Amino acid sequence: MKKIHLLLIKAFIKPFLATFFVVMFILLMFFLFKWIDDLIGKGFEWYTILELMAYASAANVSMALPLSVLLSSIMTFGTLGENYELVAIKSAGISLQKAMRPLFVVIIMLTIGSFLFSNYMLPKANLKFSSLLYDVRNKKLAFLIKPGVFNNSIPNYSIRVDAKDEDGTLHNIMIYDHKGTNGVPKVIMAKQGQMNKTADGKFLLLNLKDGVQYEEQPSSSGAYNPRQVFNRSRFKETEPRFDLSSFEMNRTDPNAFGxxxxxxxxxxxxxxxxxxxxxxxxxxxxxxxxxxxxxxxxNVTKGYSKVKMAPKQIGEATLxxxxxxxxxxxxxxxxxxxxxxxxxxxxxxxxxxxxxxxxxxxxxEYQRKFTLAASCILLFFIGAPLGAIIRKGGMGLPVVIAISFFLVYHIITTVAEKSAREGNLNPIFAMWIAVIVLSPLAVFLTYKATVDSALFDVNYYKQVFNKLLRIKQKQA
Missing domain, CATH: 1.10.287 (Helix Hairpins)
Known part of the structure; x- marks a missing residue:
């Protein structure tokens, strides 16, 4: 391998890795913004959220990889052109196509890797992601008592407090117990209380002090009884126990989504x-x-009768x-x-x-496994000559141009896929239409970069415009 090949590969790898992780981070932020309401306030362990983000990142590779290839190829050849290194390469007798060969080998390796990833790893990641997201969205809210509001998170109980200290001490507690009361709740009121959990975390212990309990026995006949029994008992301290099993996140078997x-x-x-x-x-x-x-x-006798009759002709007036x-x-x-x-x-x-x-x-979905790999090759042959033409590196103009071309590719693919799912377009053609449409553009840009065309040179267009004005002035 020549030194020039190593130079080009090193110049490509660094911006590729940087842009790939930046794009993955942005897409991951979009994911968090979308599902933030299902993640906040449910008491998840940090590793559960991290696991969900890892599976979401695997699902975002299909968008991050093609965009990273396009952006890094524009930045690589744009930087080489801006620093006149591309001119030096061409002056050494190495054409643009030869300069692109080592990077093309890298892109082929990325293409094979993306195909293997989309065929073997991505289905498993989607399976884990769907099952875990289902469990996250169906997990109940964490037990969080807010002052002045009745909390019904624990089944069969309604709890209200007037104030809550920073150390967790509760004041003026009111508890409605609907469990096994046949519609007549049992009321517990206390001046002060403290919340604790058992060692295994399965039960909530509410230590109540200086309170009273009201309990009314329901009528056996269902009708109002003026002599119905009403119990009232006072206590200095009591500690009711509440079951927290409904707040645990049960992991669904991923095979249910398989x-x-x-x-x-x-x-x-x-x-x-x-x-x-x-x-x-x-x-x-x-x-x-x-x-x-x-x-x-x-017509049950049709085919069993040997009688032959000419069919009767019935005109328009059938009735x-x-x-x-x-x-x-x-x-x-x-x-x-x-x-x-x-x-x-x-x-x-x-x-x-x-x-x-x-x-x-x-x-x-069958064609999607291949279009992800094909998009890497297509966008490389758009980005590399485009960077050589604009001759601008960094994160400024190349980012704008890369995002513009990627949006065109993504919009075409999305619209065609939607049309295919509605039955208006052939699924195979729909998934490959973006590649078909943009392939001539890749060939055109490669040709323009080979002949050193000033396709995006503003001064060139100014000169052409001035020449046209002069010609019109002479004719006038």
Whole structure:
């Protein structure tokens, strides 16, 4: 390997790693902003949130990797052009295509790695992420008592305090106990209390001092009884226990989400697509058979009779060709037949649409495994010549241009995917349309960079504009 190749690889690796982690951090912040309400105030351990963020980061690689390749390639060749190192490379007899070869090898390695990642690691990460996010979103709020507000987080209890000190001491406590009271709550009032947990953390201990307990026995007959028993008891100190098992986060088995298409590799997607195709064929055959039976129910002797008769030709006035005494019966039979067909289609139609949508989604996800790898190559051949043309490094203009091109690529892919899922576009074509549209642009930019075109040189366009003005002035 030549020294120039090592120079180019080193110049590419540093901005690639930097931009990749920056983009991953930004996308991770978007994730936290989206799900912040489901994470705050639930008492999660730090490693649970860290685990969720790790799985979310794996899901963001599909966006971070292509953008990092585009941005780092623009920055690498832009820096080389700005420092006139690219001019020195060309003066040494090395063309732009030859200078891009070592980086192209690196991009091929990234492409293979991205394909293996999307086919083997990403499905498992999506599986873990979906199951953990489901558990996080369904976990109840942590027990947090706010002064002046009734808290109903603990089942069968309502707790209210007037004030709460920094050390956790509660003042003027009121507790409504609805557990096993047949609709008549038991009321506990105390002047002061302290909250503690048991050693295993499964129970909340509320140490109450100087209080009174009111309990009214419910009527056995359900009617009002003026002589109903009412108990009142005072206490100096008591310590009721509250079960906190409802606040524990139960981890769902990830295999419960395993049949979802994004959690499958190519082999699993192919198998699921075949299963869905068989289900759709079975549903179509069943629907055809039911509909056909509605028309053949009066032709049971067809094929068994040896009597040959010429078929009777019925014109436009079908109803007039029916004998007068049978018209009402014929209309009733036709109405019942149509009603049966409509009812059958109403029952099978939604299921048919769901199966078709799932089949389309499996084809989209199958192609997505390859488009992630192809996007790295495409955006490299856009970014490298673009950086050589603009001859500007750093995080200024290259970032703006890179984000602009990536947004074009992402918007085309998103719109085409949505159209495919609605059945308006072929799934294979939809997932590759961005590559098809932007490939000519990559070829054009590579050609312009090879011939040292001043495509983004403002002074060049000023000179052209001034020449046009002079020509018009001479003609005038």
């Amino acid at each position: 049949n979802s298409t994004p959690m499958l590799n190519l082999k699993g997607i192919t198998k699921k697509g075949d299963s869905l195709g068989k289900l759709l064929d079975t549903l179509n055959m069943s629907t055809d058979r039911v509909v056909a039976n509605n028309f053949k129910q009066f 007039n060709s029916i004998p007068g005494g049978s018209k009402k019966l014929a209309l009733d039979n036709a109405s019942n037949t149509v009603s049966g067909i409509m009812q059958n289609l109403a029952n099978t139609g939604p299921r048919h649409d769901d199966l078709v949508g799932e089949i389309i989604f499996t084809r989209i």
